[in-house]
Amino acid sequence: MQVFIDDRTFSQQAQQLAIDLALPRLSDGGFQVQEDALLSWSAPKKSTHLHLALLPPDSGPLSIDFFGGKKAHRRQFGGGKGQPLVRAMGHLTDRMPTIFDATAGMGGDAFVLASLGFTVWMNERNPVVAALLQDALQRAKVSQERSEIDVQSAQIISRLSFSQGDSVQIIRELAAQGTHFDTIYLDPMYPHKKKSAATKKEMATLQKLLGADIDSALLLENALQHAKYRVVVKRPKGAEPIAYAIKPSSAIESPNTRYDVYSIKALTTG
Structure with a gap:
């Protein structure tokens, strides 16, 4: 799936985004309606802001809204500090762990963690x-x-903080600049099976765009070298750990998901 920048309406923004992402614009030609995706801008209902959205050929638009839709619902009804994701991050005696996602x-996970008081670098x-x-x-x-x-x-x-690039290098x-994180969190791409049809389409689009995470073991190894206290890896329930040579210290399970915990230093849980 090739991604094109929609420059029909917001040409200036489109030109800059095409440069930043090194992607073709719609006006450059070559766009195939049945195969390719567009990055475009629109103003959803109940919003006064333009949203950047990915428009894939076979599903609805994908955009991110931290205070609406699924993220707002998950923030309100996700289970609070008792949910498995939060328990997996641990709890220090004097503060909440800092997290590198x-x-x-x-x-989604970063926003839930930040809403519960964690400082998260995405x-x-x-x-x-x-x-x-x-x-x-x-x-x-x-x-x-x-x-x-x-x-x-x-x-x-x-x-919430943000960066774009290879996580191993970042x-x-x-670390070289003196920034170290208590917990490093990994959620490698894997197929989501027990989801609604809409979510299945969203995940299918992301899988086409992102591809398989073939370097998860390398990322885990690097995370273990730099995390101060623990590394947490999200896995489907019943799946093997991402690195056979490195066994998790423990695991926290939910109905469809398991969080493998690799403890570097003991955390006080609670």
Whole structure:
């Protein structure tokens, strides 16, 4: 699936995005309606902001909204601090662990963690998904400046940082600069089976765009070298650990998901 930049309406933004992402514009030609995707801008209902969205050929638009849709629902009904994702991150005696989300994707897990008080650095290596994530963060910050969101929402955004690139390299560069994270979180791409039809289409689009995570073991090895206390890997229930030579210290399970925990230093849980 080739991604094109839609330059029919917002030509200036499209030109800059095409340069940033090294992607063709729609006006360059070659776009195939049945095979290719568009990165375009639109203003969804109940929003005064333009959203950058990926328009795949076989499903609805994909965009990120931290304060609407599924993320808002998950924030409200996701289970709070008792949910497996949060328990897997651990809890230090004097503070909550800082987290590096090495495979941020659409930012869902990072946002849940930030909403519960964690400070999270999100990194996404795919430039298209990273553009969607950055667009959502920029919109949230503009909403904050305009006082369009409440204080609690503004605090959540303040706990999120973002970068785009290879996580192995980013982790090493941050460590060299003196930035170290208590917990490094990995969520390699894998097929989601027990989901709604809409989510299946979304995941299928992301899988086409991102491809298989063939370097998960390398990322785990690097994470274990740089995390201060633990590395957490999200896996489907019943799946093998991502690296056969490195066994997790423990695991936290939910109905469809398992969080493999690799403890580097003992965390006080609670």
